[in-house]
Amino acid sequence: MGTQKTINSLQVFLTEVGDISYFAGRFFTDVFKRPFEFKEFLRQCYNMGNRSLLLVGVTGFIIGLVFTLQSRPTLQEFGAVAWMPSMVGISIIREIGPIITALICAGRIGSGIGAELGSMRVTEQIDAMEVSGTNPFKYLVITRILATTFMLPILVIIGDAIALYGSYLVENIKGDVSFQLYFSEVFSSLEFGDVIPSTIKSFFFGFAIGLVGCYKGYNCDKGTEGVGLAANSAVVYTSLLLFVIDFVAVLVADLFYEL
Amino acid sequence: MKKNTINSNAVITIRDLKKSYGDNYVLNGFNLDLYEGENLVIMGKSGSGKSVMIKCLIGLEEHDSGTVIIMGKNIDDLDHDELDELRTEIGFLFQGSALYDSMSVRENLEFPLRRHTKKFGEINDASPLVMEALESVGLARAVDLMPSELSGGMKRRIALARTLILKPQIILYDEPTTGLDPITSKEIVLLMKSVQEKYKTSSIIITHDVDCARAISNRMILLVDGINYAEGTYEELVEMEDPKIKAFFK
Amino acid sequence: MKALDKTTAQKIKLAIFVIAGLSLFILGVYLIGNQQSMFGSNARIFATFNNINGLKIGNNVRYGGLNVGTVKGIRMVNDSTIVVDLTIKKDALGYIRKNAKAALGTDGLVGNMIINIVPGSEEIGLLNAEDTIHSYRRITTEDMLSTLNVTNENAAMLTADLLKITRAINSGEGTISYLLKDSTMALNLEQSIRYFRQTAASTSKMISHMDDLIVSLNNKNNVIGLLRDSVTANQLKSVVSNLETTGNDMNKLVANLNATVTRAKEGDGAINYLSNDKSLVKKIDTSVNSLDATLHNLNEASIKLNENLEALKHNILFRGYFKKLEKEKEKQLEKEIK
Numbered sequence: 144m145g146t147q148k149t150i151n152s153l154q155v156f157l158t159e160v161g162d163i164s165y166f167a168g169r170f171f172t173d174v175f176k177r178p179f180e181f182k183e184f185l186r187q188c189y190n191m192g193n194r195s196l197l198l199v200g201v202t203g204f205i206i207g208l209v210f211t212l213q214s215r216p217t218l219q220e221f222g223a224v225a226w227m228p229s230m231v232g233i234s235i236i237r238e239i240g241p242i243i244t245a246l247i248c249a250g251r252i253g254s255g256i257g258a259e260l261g262s263m264r265v266t267e268q269i270d271a272m273e274v275s276g277t278n279p280f281k282y283l284v285i286t287r288i289l290a291t292t293f294m295l296p297i298l299v300i301i302g303d304a305i306a307l308y309g310s311y312l313v314e315n316i317k318g319d320v321s322f323q324l325y326f327s328e329v330f331s332s333l334e335f336g337d338v339i340p341s342t343i344k345s346f347f348f349g350f351a352i353g354l355v356g357c358y359k360g361y362n363c364d365k366g367t368e369g370v371g372l373a374a375n376s377a378v379v380y381t382s383l384l385l386f387v388i389d390f391v392a393v394l395v396a397d398l399f400y401e402l
Numbered sequence: 403m404k405k406n407t408i409n410s411n412a413v414i415t416i417r418d419l420k421k422s423y424g425d426n427y428v429l430n431g432f433n434l435d436l437y438e439g440e441n442l443v444i445m446g447k448s449g450s451g452k453s454v455m456i457k458c459l460i461g462l463e464e465h466d467s468g469t470v471i472i473m474g475k476n477i478d479d480l481d482h483d484e485l486d487e488l489r490t491e492i493g494f495l496f497q498g499s500a501l502y503d504s505m506s507v508r509e510n511l512e513f514p515l516r517r518h519t520k521k522f523g524e525i526n527d528a529s530p531l532v533m534e535a536l537e538s539v540g541l542a543r544a545v546d547l548m549p550s551e552l553s554g555g556m557k558r559r560i561a562l563a564r565t566l567i568l569k570p571q572i573i574l575y576d577e578p579t580t581g582l583d584p585i586t587s588k589e590i591v592l593l594m595k596s597v598q599e600k601y602k603t604s605s606i607i608i609t610h611d612v613d614c615a616r617a618i619s620n621r622m623i624l625l626v627d628g629i630n631y632a633e634g635t636y637e638e639l640v641e642m643e644d645p646k647i648k649a650f651f652k
Numbered sequence: 653m654k655a656l657d658k659t660t661a662q663k664i665k666l667a668i669f670v671i672a673g674l675s676l677f678i679l680g681v682y683l684i685g686n687q688q689s690m691f692g693s694n695a696r697i698f699a700t701f702n703n704i705n706g707l708k709i710g711n712n713v714r715y716g717g718l719n720v721g722t723v724k725g726i727r728m729v730n731d732s733t734i735v736v737d738l739t740i741k742k743d744a745l746g747y748i749r750k751n752a753k754a755a756l757g758t759d760g761l762v763g764n765m766i767i768n769i770v771p772g773s774e775e776i777g778l779l780n781a782e783d784t785i786h787s788y789r790r791i792t793t794e795d796m797l798s799t800l801n802v803t804n805e806n807a808a809m810l811t812a813d814l815l816k817i818t819r820a821i822n823s824g825e826g827t828i829s830y831l832l833k834d835s836t837m838a839l840n841l842e843q844s845i846r847y848f849r850q851t852a853a854s855t856s857k858m859i860s861h862m863d864d865l866i867v868s869l870n871n872k873n874n875v876i877g878l879l880r881d882s883v884t885a886n887q888l889k890s891v892v893s894n895l896e897t898t899g900n901d902m903n904k905l906v907a908n909l910n911a912t913v914t915r916a917k918e919g920d921g922a923i924n925y926l927s928n929d930k931s932l933v934k935k936i937d938t939s940v941n942s943l944d945a946t947l948h949n950l951n952e953a954s955i956k957l958n959e960n961l962e963a964l965k966h967n968i969l970f971r972g973y974f975k976k977l978e979k980e981k982e983k984q985l986e987k988e989i990k
Contacts, residue, residue, distance in 0.1 A: 186659070189666045196669065262503075270462050271500040275514035275568070276486040297673030304676050330683040334710065338680060 166358045170288055173281055180282050187290035191252050195298055198251055199244050203302035206243055207235065207309030215317065224318055228325050229332030231310045236333060240303035241341050242389055245348035248295060249381040253356040256287055257377030260360025261370040269361070284361060288353035295349030296342055340396035347388050355381040411437045413572055413604050414459065419468035421454055428454050429465070430628030436572070436604055443607045443615045443636075445650060446625035452608040453497070455625070456574050459606075460494060461485055473571070490514075493565030493573040493603075497580060499557040501549040501564070508532055508545050511564050535563040538600060539593060555586035559593065566597065573597075575607040579614045591617045612651060624650065687722075693742045694721065695781035699754035699767065701734045702787075707756065707765045713738050715752075715769040720744035723767065735784075738767065748772075748779040755788040800953075801890060807946060808894045811901045814943065818908045851937045855906055858944035861951050895950070902943075 211231055218224050260283060263269050272279040307329060314320040359377040363369045414436040421429040428451035436442050446452045457463040459470055461477055470477045475488060501510050511532045536542045539559040549557060558578065565573060578594065579587035591614050598605060609615055615622060616636050624632040624639065624647060632639060632647055640651050701707075704726065713721040721744070725737035740748070751772035759766050770788065779785065 185663060185666060188670075189662045193662075193665050193669050259504075266498050266503075267496045267500040268502055270457075271494070271496055271502075271564075272513075273462060274460055274489055274492070274494040275564075276489050277513065277516065278482075278486075297670060297677075300673045300677045300680075326683075330680070331687050333680075333684050333687075335681070335684060338684060342677070 162362070163354065163358050166361075167354055169280065170285060170354065173278075174285050174289070176281070178281070180286050183282055184286040184289055187286050188294055191248075191287075191290050192294035192297060195248055195251055195294075196301065199247055199298050199302045200305050202243060202247050203240070203304075203306040204309040206239060207231070207306035207311075208313055210235070210239065210306075211310040211313040215313070225328075227314055227318070228310075228320070228328035232307060232329035232332055233337060235303055235306045235310070237337050237341050238389075240306055241299050241345050241348060242385065244299045244302040245295065245345070245352065245385050246382060248291070248298065248349075249352050249378055249385060252291055253352045253377045253381040254374040256291075256353065256356030257360040257363075258370055258374035260284075260287075260357060261363035261373035264361065264363040265365055265367070265370055280361075284357045287357055288350060291353030291356075292346055292349040295352065296345035299342070299345040299348075336396075340392065340399070344389065344392040344396075347392065348385055351384045351388055352381050355384060413438055413473055414606070415469075415471040416455075416459065417469045417471075419455065419458060419470065420466045421451070421458055421463065422466055427628055429458070432468070432625070432628065433630055434606075434623060436606055438604055439602065440620040441598065441605045441607060441618050443609060443619035443622045444625055445610060445612075445615055445622060448610065450625050451628055452625055453576055456494075456576055456606065456608055460489065460492060460574065490568050491571045493568065493570035495558075495561055495565050495573065495575045495578055497577045499549075499554075499561040501552075501557055501561055503549055505549075506545075507536075507541075507547050507549070507552075507560055510549070510560065511535055511567050514564060514568050531567055535567040536560075538566060538597060539563045555582055555589065558582065558586075558590055562590075562593065562597065566601065569601065571603060573603050573605045575605060575609075577609055577611075578607065579609065579611045584613075587611065587614060588617075594618055694739045695742050695745045696724070697738050697740055697745075697779060697781065698784040699736045699738060699787055700729075700784060701736060701754070701756070702732055703756075704734050704736065705756050705765060707736065707767070711765050711767065712759070713740065713767045713769065715744055715748060716771065717768075718744075720769070736767070745779060745781065748785075749774070749776045750779050750783065750785075751776045752779065752785050753788050754785050801894075804890075804894045804950075807950065808898045808901075810946070811898045811905070811943065814939065815901045815905050815908075818905050822908050822911055847934060847937055851909070851940055854937065854941050854944055855909065858940065858947055859902070859906065861944065861947045864951050902947075 211227065214230065215224065215227065218227055218230070260269070263283070269279045269283070272282060307326070311320070311322065311325045314325055315322070356377045359373040359380070363373040412435040414434065416432060416434040419429050419432040419434075420427065432451075432455060434442075434444075434455075444452055444455070454463060458465040459472070472488060473491060475484075477485065477488070480488060501507075502513065505513065512528045515528050515531065532545065533542055536545060539562050541556060541559050541563065544552065544556060544560065549560070552560060575594065578590055582590065594605070594607075595618060597603070607614075607618060619636050622634060622636055622639055623630045626632075626646055632642065632644070634642075639647060642648070707723060707726065709723050709725060711723045712719050713723065721738055721740035723736055724739045727735055727737075729735050736754075748769060749772035753770045753772070755768045755770055757766050757768050758764070769785070
């Protein structure tokens with residue numbers, strides 16, 4: 144019984160992974176085919192980029208603030224408060240900024256896509272598009288995946304900047320560090336080996352959020368329950384996938400840039 | 403009955419259509435001919451495969467076997483672009499209207515036009531076409547509303563306007579009166595009739611609403627156990643003694 | 653028209669968002685690149701080292717404390733020479749002389765390695781691109797300790813000599829003892845005694861400083877013990893042992909002085925001779941005083957050393973080690989109590 148159950152769940156898991164891979168494959172074959180739904184792409188960019196900005200900004204700001212406040216006492220004990228900008232800079236740019244932003248977006252954008260496409264599937268809007276001669280995969284899925292892929296890195300960069308600003312505020316108030324000193328310290332400790340991999344990683348994060356959200360919504364089960372499930376599992380699967388990508392990205396970055 | 407022969411007047415011909423989900427055969431050798439200018443009503447219990455049939459017809463679902471010929475073209479032989487082109491000649495009114503929630507009524511109506519430049523040429527201003535379609539369903543005033551601001555009956559009419567904007571030769575109605583109150587249902591049926599007169603369309607209407615069927619049908623097919631169980635006019639079917647048929651007209 | 657306005661506004665906002673993000677990115681890349689001297693006109697020079705102490709590519713190069721470039725490459729050319737490739741801003745190159753030297757340093761106590769370019773003398777011409785400069789050996793703590801050791805050895809020798817002199821006086825050898833035997837000195841006995849008293853007081857002060865020194869060194873035993881196994885520790889040990897010898901010698905010296913004084917008091921013939929030579933007593937007094945000052949200095953030096961070691965204790969790097977040591981001590985104490 145136990146092994147049968149394991150085999151079954153393994154089968155379900157593998158089917159899911161296979162389906163997502165197939166879905167991603169369809170994305171890559173269709174993305175270069177005409178016609179391009181450029182207007183819809185822009186609309187989605189606006190929805191995902193601008194509309195997430197406030198959330199990402201507030202989160203980034205608080206993370207920068209809290210991170211600095213939390214690590215300050217420890218550094219103070221070592222008499223190394225002067226290292227704060229470098230430490231905060233490196234950890235935010237390399238890891239915290241991308242992963243926090245991506246998780247926030249998985250919650251906001253991923254579930255949004257899952258629910259939107261799911262309800263469109265349930266209410267036959269996707270069928271209606273198909274029937275009216277518009278390829279819904281191109282119109283709905285490709286635009287969304289592209290939008291998340293391109294918007295997430297920008298959100299990450301802005302989130303990083305805001306987080307660093309939050310950290311600077313703490314340093315400024317507690318340690319009387321000037322704006323110029325803080326940021327020149329931050330940038331003197333950073334290298335391209337920090338910025339480039341984390342930016343590339345952000346593209347993959349964005350792609351994962353769009354892909355899983357669209358997959359879950361597009362293949363939603365009929366019924367209201369299906370929509371909720373699609374939105375929910377989009378977030379769960381995306382969050383998991385984000386950490387896997389993060390892990391792989393660190394390994395790969397390690398190969399290219401010596402740490 | 404001229405079974406298994408293709409009538410020259412037929413715009414749609416279905417022969418021996420089979421479709422199953424797992425071991426469950428929903429359609430088991432269904433046949434149908436739709437002649438030019440007629441309103442064909444297909445009746446059946448819910449779950450009898452009416453919706454599946456109509457979706458196989460337009461290529462939303464793949465059928466297991468059988469042939470579907472629309473306006474002389476076998477849909478199995480068409481690639482995606484050709485199928486899209488054929489679909490401009492077919493309007494489909496969905497059960498739940500299926501208006502795009504995120505778009506206004508105007509954008510909903512413009513949507514089918516955006517990929518059909520072949521039929522209409524390059525459209526610089528879709529407004530006249532949108533207004534024309536809206537006027538034929540009597541809802542020109544709703545042009546800037548969002549679908550969430552519309553009542554069920556209005557949604558149905560806007561959906562009809564959306565199918566009409568491509569000026570199709572065939573309209574497929576999937577349960578056009580479900581979920582509407584009797585008065586609104588009657589309005590929709592009247593609207594369907596006027597549309598048919600105006601646009602000279604041939605229609606397949608799927609319904610389990612007997613009143614609607616009587617009002618609109620030229621001919622009816624009863625879909626029972628996955629096959630066309632009985633065919634004829636409304637009056638002919640009412641007269642039949644078969645208990646399975648009688649069950650529909652109680 | 654209303655709908656059109658809405659999408660136009662959206663497009664503008666999107667554009668602002670994208671431009672803001674991209675310009676932040678470009679700004680960041682520019683600032684980082686700037687730090688690594690990737691932009692602007694640069695020149696390449698080389699520096700040779702015997703030991704680069706873990707210098708890495710990308711470390712900063714400073715001239716007079718100002719960042720002027722970065723390390724671009726490191727390569728070995730033979731068994732004892734490492735050539736470091738430096739990228740220097742062109743405008744900084746206009747101030748560096750041909751005989752300028754490169755020195756390794758750290759940015760802060762535990763920071764990154766840096767290369768300091770130490771200015772050369774003015775009469776030599778300016779450095780050109782692709783030139784090579786030489787490097788200084790780094791001054792280490794070891795060097796400082798070995799210098800201190802030599803100082804201490806000298807102090808030990810000094811006291812040993814002083815001991816010989818006093819002994820000779822005591823045993824009545826040489827000129828001084830001859831003078832002591834001279835009978836014309838008797839009249840100044842009182843004065844001499846007074847001087848001797850002063851001498852004795854100075855000596856006791858000196859002894860107490862000596863004592864302080866020994867005590868402070870003793871206190872540091874644990875600190876010094878830390879470094880037990882290193883070369884530095886051995887040197888420190890020899891410093892201490894020298895100081896010990898010095899102390900012993902000093903004791904003997906004092907004892908001899910005592911004997912001298914006693915004999916003078918007892919009124920052997922010596923008193924007369926001795927009292928006649930005030931200057932000699934004065935000399936002894938000053939020499940003892942200066943010895944005292946030396947010891948005082950030594951004591952201060954040892955206190956400073958102690959302070960340094962104390963500071964080292966508080967240094968973050970060694971902190972854990974010291975803490976561990978204390979813990980071990982406590983454990984031992986507990987064991988003893990049991």
